[in-house]
Amino acid sequence: MGTLKEKQINAIKQMLNLNQQITKSLASEPVWKLLIYDRVGQDIISPLLSIRELRELGVTLHIQLHSDRDSIPGVPAIYFCAPTEENLGRISQDFQNGLYDVYHLNFISPISRQRLEDVAASALQSNCVANIHKVYDQYLNFITLEDDMFILKHQNSDLLSYYAINRANTQDYEMENIMDNIVDCLFSVFVTLGNVPIIRCPKNSAAEMVARKLEKKLRENLWDARNNLFHMDATQAGSFSFQRPLLILLDRNVDMATPLHHTWTYQALAHDVLELSLNRVIVEDDPDKVVTTGAKSKMKACDLDSRDKFWTSHKGSPFPTVAEAIQEELEQYRSSEDEIKKLKSTMGIDNESEAAFSMVNDNTARLTNAVNSLPLLMEKKRLIDMHTKIATGILNFIKKRRLDSFFEIEEKIMSKLALDRALIDLLKDPEFGAAEDKMRLFIIYYICSNVSDSEYSKYEQILLEAGCDLTPIPYIQRWKSIMKSTISNPNQYEGGGTKTVSMFSKLVSQGSSFVMEGVKNLVVKRHNLPVTKITEQLMECRAGGENDEYVYLDPKLLKGGDVIPKNRAAFQDAIVFIVGGGNYIEYQNLVDFIKSKQNANTSKRIIYGASTLNNAKQFLKQLALLGQEIKDNKI
Numbered sequence: 001m002g003t004l005k006e007k008q009i010n011a012i013k014q015m016l017n018l019n020q021q022i023t024k025s026l027a028s029e030p031v032w033k034l035l036i037y038d039r040v041g042q043d044i045i046s047p048l049l050s051i052r053e054l055r056e057l058g059v060t061l062h063i064q065l066h067s068d069r070d071s072i073p074g075v076p077a078i079y080f081c082a083p084t085e086e087n088l089g090r091i092s093q094d095f096q097n098g099l100y101d102v103y104h105l106n107f108i109s110p111i112s113r114q115r116l117e118d119v120a121a122s123a124l125q126s127n128c129v130a131n132i133h134k135v136y137d138q139y140l141n142f143i144t145l146e147d148d149m150f151i152l153k154h155q156n157s158d159l160l161s162y163y164a165i166n167r168a169n170t171q172d173y174e175m176e177n178i179m180d181n182i183v184d185c186l187f188s189v190f191v192t193l194g195n196v197p198i199i200r201c202p203k204n205s206a207a208e209m210v211a212r213k214l215e216k217k218l219r220e221n222l223w224d225a226r227n228n229l230f231h232m233d234a235t236q237a238g239s240f241s242f243q244r245p246l247l248i249l250l251d252r253n254v255d256m257a258t259p260l261h262h263t264w265t266y267q268a269l270a271h272d273v274l275e276l277s278l279n280r281v282i283v284e285d286d287p288d289k290v291v292t293t294g295a296k297s298k299m300k301a302c303d304l305d306s307r308d309k310f311w312t313s314h315k316g317s318p319f320p321t322v323a324e325a326i327q328e329e330l331e332q333y334r335s336s337e338d339e340i341k342k343l344k345s346t347m348g349i350d351n352e353s354e355a356a357f358s359m360v361n362d363n364t365a366r367l368t369n370a371v372n373s374l375p376l377l378m379e380k381k382r383l384i385d386m387h388t389k390i391a392t393g394i395l396n397f398i399k400k401r402r403l404d405s406f407f408e409i410e411e412k413i414m415s416k417l418a419l420d421r422a423l424i425d426l427l428k429d430p431e432f433g434a435a436e437d438k439m440r441l442f443i444i445y446y447i448c449s450n451v452s453d454s455e456y457s458k459y460e461q462i463l464l465e466a467g468c469d470l471t472p473i474p475y476i477q478r479w480k481s482i483m484k485s486t487i488s489n490p491n492q493y494e495g496g497g498t499k500t501v502s503m504f505s506k507l508v509s510q511g512s513s514f515v516m517e518g519v520k521n522l523v524v525k526r527h528n529l530p531v532t533k534i535t536e537q538l539m540e541c542r543a544g545g546e547n548d549e550y551v552y553l554d555p556k557l558l559k560g561g562d563v564i565p566k567n568r569a570a571f572q573d574a575i576v577f578i579v580g581g582g583n584y585i586e587y588q589n590l591v592d593f594i595k596s597k598q599n600a601n602t603s604k605r606i607i608y609g610a611s612t613l614n615n616a617k618q619f620l621k622q623l624a625l626l627g628q629e630i631k632d633n634k635i
Contacts, residue, residue, distance in 0.1 A: 003147040004607055005306075007192050009048050011140055015106050016057045016078060019134055030058030034072060034100070038065045038081035040108055043143055043154040045080070047279045047305065065090055069099060076102035076133070082141075083111035092122035095131075103132045109184050110137040139191040139229065141184060142609075145279055147306065149587055150609045152185040154278055160611040162252050162580040163622035165206050168629045179206070182579065182611055183213045186247075187221075189575070189609065191229045196222065197247035197575065199553040200538050202546075207249040207579045211553055214247075218555035245573035248538055252580030255530040256479060257414060257447045257493065259583050259619045260440045262406040264522055266322045267315035268584040270304070270390060272615050273397040276584075279305050283393040302386050310383055316588045319394065320521045326391055329384050336377055395519070402433045404520040410444050414493035415527070427462045435467040440616055442468075443476055443623075448493065472623035474630040493529070526596070529589045531576060535606065536593065539571045575607045581619065582610025 002010070013022055018031065035054065037045065042064070045054075054062060063069055065081055077100035081087045091105070105119070116135070123129045144150045153160050164170070164178055190197060196218055201211040221229055252259070263269055270276040274283060285298040304311045310329065314322050398404055409426065412419055419426075423445055427438050442463060445451070451459070463470060528536065537546045552564040576590060587608045597604050614622070 004150060004189070004193060005048070005144045005147045007194075008044075008140060008142075008144050011138065011192060012045060012048060013057060015080065015136070015138060016054075016059060018076065018078070018104055019106075019136055030056070031076065032058050032060050033076045033078055035059045035062040036065050036069070036077055036079050036081075037062065038084075038087055039155045040082045040141075041080040043278060044108065044140055047143060047145055050303075050307075069094075071097065071099045073101050075100070076104060078104045078106060080106045080108065080138070082109060083107040083115055085115075088115055088119055088122075091119065092126070095123055095126035095128050098126070098128065101131060103128075105132065105135045106138050107136065108138055109141040109188060110139070111135075139188040141188040142186075142192075143278070145613075146587075148591070148605070148607045150189065150607065151582070151613050152182060152609075152611050154612075157612040160581075161622055162614070162619065163625050165252075165580050166626060168626075168633065175209075179209050179213055182210050183217055186210070186214055186577065186609075187217050190218065190247075193245070194230065195243075195245055196230055196555055197245045198571075199247045199249065199555070200550045201249040201553075202251060202254070203549070203551055205251040205253070205579075207251045208551055210579055211249045211551060214249075215553040215555045219557075222555060223558075243573075245575055246539060246571040248535055248574060248576045250531060250534065250576065250578050252578055252582075253479065253483070254534070255586075256476070257444045258529055258531075258585050259581070259614060260443055260616050261410050261414070261585060262403050262437070262440065262616075263585050264318050264404070264407045264524055265316050265584075265588055266319060266391075266394075267304075268588060269319055269394050269398075269403075271584050271613070272617075273403070274390070274393055275615060276304070279303060281390060283389045285389070300389065302390055304390075308383055310387055316591055318522065318524060319391075319398070320516065320519070322387075323391055323395070323516060326384065326387050329380070330388075333377065333380055333384055340374075340377075395516070398519055401437055403437070404522060406433055406437050406441055408520065408522055410441060411524070413441075413445050413448050416448075416493075424458065424462060427459070427466060430466075435469070436617065436620065438463065438466050439468045439470075439472070440620065443472065446473075446476060447480065469624060471627040471631065472620060473627060475623050475626040478630065493527070526592060528593055529586060531578070531586050532589045532593045535574060535576050535590065539574050539604065541568045541570055572603070573605045573607075575609060577609040579611055581612045581614045582608065583614060583616075583619075 014020070016033070016035065018033070049057075051062075059078075060075070061072075065079070065087060079091065081091075094100070095103075111119075119135075120129075123132055142150050142152055143154055151157075158164060160178060160181060165175075170178075199211045199215055201207040221227065263272055267276070270281050274281045281302050281304060282299050283302060285300040304315070306312055310325070314325055317325070409419060409423075411417075413423075423441075426432055427442065432438070433441075442459060446456075460470065460473075534546050538550065541547060548564070578586070590606050590608050594604055594606050
């Protein structure tokens, strides 16, 4: 079974091949075509296919639907967009203007009957019915960022944010729209996977609303003989297949400390401080030049994806390990470069023409190997330079904001370990981090500890003096009081912490490009976060705890029911989805958990998904909006 990412890429490639299976002959001689997408379509394609790969698939031009476009006859135009009124209006305009000879309309999510009729009427009016060759519902309404990670929205992600779901004055119809939006996207995920899941979720939550709507949608599709997207015999619906995945739907409220937690792994740090977005990060092109010459900084976009082996190997590693790995890669590159230089000089062709190659006998094979490896070497150099820039950018933030210390302190607080220095003194220290970092630290302390009213008043004063915005606090107070009455074990973070190991001897002694003095080399102790603990319990089908308390839904059963079967085998595959926004810290924790569970007999797999992906700054902003609402209502 391929990964979610592979399956989505294959679906898009087939769409770009005019919705025909890609055969070897077609792959070698693609049909040239145009790709016209809206912002949603662009977000879906950009993390999956590079411009070079689009070219290989025959896409000569890819353009925004709502841009000014010229007529290009003789080439098929593939549209990939959401079936919104605005988009359909623009498509109708294209019909009227006779922009293209052949139209292939691919809708990211299903187009309604009424809107399809409107498109047909528009085509009749423009006399171009014969030019429309295909109209497809693609069921691709989600964004895959990793083999095992997806989000639902990037553009207009505020529509599915934690704030949108939890704000006080959300109307019923608005909440219905949010839930329907999430369900449509999740339905697309399972159509792409080709699997009908068993669904588990906590009771009385936004996650349960999503679960029940999704179960209904999946069941209706399974029993629709003409339109069954899962290609299964509906009569088998009652039988259980051991290959079915488990969908665990969780509410963001299950863990509010992790989204605010300072982090120490490469990918999560890039998201936290450099705002990694759709696998792309923007960094200063040459920070050293800016410092030395005072020149204006140039910004450079860096793509971080599975084609980059260094990123694939190290995105989940602690930052100091990444710094050492970059240094080692650089040394390997330099030794390869030196070897080629030595070869050239020993053969006396330093400044000779290429004709000299034919005169050489002894070293020809070695030189041929060296020359053949040059493109690989050049690519390696490009990746080393890129990661050096990214790591330098992250390092600057770590030093400036003392992020290593914040991470270490928060790990201790969440693991109920004693602090070396009183929290109140740390918050008073003007040299210790930025106001936003102090706010994040205090909220984590507030969530994980019992803070009395008098104690809180002292902290409040110190935080105000430190320049902190306290508007998120009223909402966190309300959330904590609700959770106290619903959660049996409030301390969900035990078993974590860090230890400091000897300083980066290699880096410092070899005169590294990373000056790491003053930054702690923290080794993180493995521990499971709340989302991972729940996932483990539900996958193992253990009796008690979450397994008994969570709703159980099976869309394959003719009549819905919440009865948990008594004898169930453990699940091998799970999709963990967070309603209200996820983060890379949780994702990485699940990846580490799965690695620890791998053995010769079993290979468990987990896909992590979220309605949106927020870094701590964005999440704090949403909490501030919710806190402001509470303050305004009190007034």
